[in-house]
Amino acid sequence: MIRLVGVAVAATVVFSGAALAAEGGKPPKIQDWSFQGLFGEFDNQELQRGYQVYQDVCAACHSLKYIAFRHLEGIGLNEEQIKALAATFQITDGPDEFGDSFERPGLPSDFFPSPFPNDEAARAANGGALPPDMSLIVPAFSPRWVPYEQRHHGADYVYSILTGYDEEPAADVELQAGLNYNPFFRGSQIGMPNPLFDDMVEYVDGTPATVSQMSRDVSAFLTWVSDPHATERKQLGFRVMIFLLFLTGIFYAVKRKVWADQH
Amino acid sequence: MTDQAHGEHGESRRDFLMLTAAAFSAVGVGYTVWPFISSMNPSQDVLALSSTEVDLSAIEVGQRVTVKWRGSPVFIDHRTPEQIADAEATALDDLPDPEPDSARVQKPEWLVVVGVCTHLGCIPVGQKPGEVTGEFGGWFCPCHGSVYDTSGRIRSGPAPTNLPVPEYTFLDDTTIRIG
């Protein structure tokens, strides 16, 4: 039994090469994240700072279309804060009784407004490159079947991209017009110009807003965005595992007892 | 199942273990079934949309409007003084589901009720000018002839209870939030 399970595990680990090869670019800088591991949980302060970075910087181009204001309860905002926050946004609604769309203050049930009305407008405003929606960017860059030493989390990738603009391209690299050098991006040339500069946002909690701090915070926030039930899932998981261990023990005893007269 | 050859003691211990296992399995199945059932309850996005704000300032005295709330029509009636008087004067003994008008309104001139007949879920008529309102000046359900008065209370017909009053609050003099 153990032999075959071992073989199966080995087999799946081996099927890795492809995913890694397709990634391209320099391996991401691997960070310690509070949410990793079996007991890992999100740090609400970090998530709230990350939201601030997203809102002040990223939201100018990147949508977050699967997140509604009410979801922010998950990063530790209370109902009043969410209501107040939502009301600072103008949401296009409609049609009204004359058939026109109109603007109204946001409600907790509203989803984050997108910076552009559609993909075409987004491309036109960004030199032909589409700024992707950020809702699932972290898992989209979390390869799973890679050799252990190269395994990184999607958050490491986002962090590396955001802090990866400080390197100079090698002499033989010819930058295409409108692209920027970033060794962590596939092909090393990225449409997005360096988005973060020191002290670009003023953190509510007074944390110094260095590029690396902001990158960390927004990477953590985007991880939460992609998997908002992670903490709940792990907590439920522990209860389920303990129960199952217990049940396994009981059934083992039953099985032993039942078979006792047959051996 | 009792087998004398194996002794009472071994048998009872085995039965006890099997019962324990069965009981814990049942608990496990119970806890597993809950998320499955719960998934069919209103989801978070549905719950978030469960309140509606209505601007009352455009509704004339004597006018009735219908707004949609949680997928059902809510009747808002800007009642005339006569309608209010009618509703308040009705003796509780005349009502199949006795309830004073004062318990059904927050401000007497505004009646807010869910416009779904309590019999079998049809929508009563009487909202638009010229529609049948029944002999008590309220609403009339065309499906099986239930008649409601100007307080939305059942007066005759098969419906068992009054039209329900949804939870609502006056945000200011001319705006209410239902739900």
Add this chain to the structure above:
Amino acid sequence: MSAGSPAAGKPGGFVNWVDSRLPVFSYLQKEYGEYPAPRNFNYWWNFGALAMFILVTMIATGLLLAMQYTANTEMAFDSVQRIMRDVNFGWLLRFLHMNGASFFFLVIYIHMGRGLYYGSYKAPRELLWMLGVVILLLMMATAFMGYVLPWGQLSFWGATVITNLFSAIPLVGDGIVTWLWGGFTVDNPTLNRFFTLHFLLPFLIVGVVVLHVIALHVHGSNNPLGIDPKGPQDTVPFHPYYTMKDSFGLCVFLLVYAGFVFFAPNWFGEPENFVPADPLVTPLEILPEWYFLPFFAILRSVPDILFIDAKLAGVLAMFGSIFVLFLLPWLDTSKVRSCRFRPTYKWFFWILVLDMILLGYVGGNQPDDLSPLGVRFIVLGQIGTLYYFFHFLILLPLLGKIERPRPLPASISEAVLPANRAGGGAPAGATAQRMEKAR
């Protein structure tokens, strides 16, 4: 234990009333209570029950997911996100379903491996085995169509690539592909019909599983020794012996399954499928789920053969690799079932397992890339494919004639019970007495 016996439990009033009109209770008692199972099953015999459990889990979670899912190209991806974020326990249902698919295949492959190792496909169980292969085919179709539903990049491109296989059929191929799509590419009509079929096929699987179990219970289960039970001393009643053993196995399985669902739910998934389907951009790498990789490797390994071009040859080889399993009961000419008594075949069994792993490894890589063994993956794939067919078409028929099996034990009880007990007669007698009572 004859078919006509009344419910052997305590005759309760209601139970008797129902049973005399619709003998469900005596059926259950006969097929799952008294059913005489060989006393020497090892834990490999747990996997059939596990597969049954997963099938039920998949149908239950799938049914509830279907209540929340929208089969429309504009809304499919968003509706899955709504399930993951807003539906109560939607994330749990989806993770159970996603990981359930992988575990279903894992369990079925082990179940089949057990059948291969212990010769469970040999007479008189040929139809039992063939029904199992039908279940495998239905599972593959169901899994493939289910993978399309979230409408991510790999959903879309996987559907495009796999449906395009049918274009390899001469003359009518293109017409068939258009018919499958209901359009000129994979699009809304395709998604809709895949959803419909993904919902239907599991119930067909249930039907075939019923036939599979009926066929099993005609001649009874095979066992690690591969010899038929000679009498009551060789068997035990299914309940409580195997119900309890299976329950224990199920608990162990659940620990592993829950571990993935709660702590590594995307481990089997592909990052690319978090990107919504885009018909204008193909991902750099289109890989099927891990359980299809060996067959994917066979598909890509075959070159032009005579007048058949590589595309058609690949498709034929891939379907042939499963079709050959239907013939297995007649390809294996050995009279001995269990590998325990087939010293040579035993080795070839493990070589076949390694071959499948090799093919899976090849399937997960680009054919033209260099493998760690210093040759291109396509070469490895060709070797693996050749060996696969060699094993079934040449080795098995010959080996049965040449191999000298080890002597078979006289009976199961003689082989598995300690000598003093089996010889002494008293405990075996007690068992026999027990069986008499059960009747």
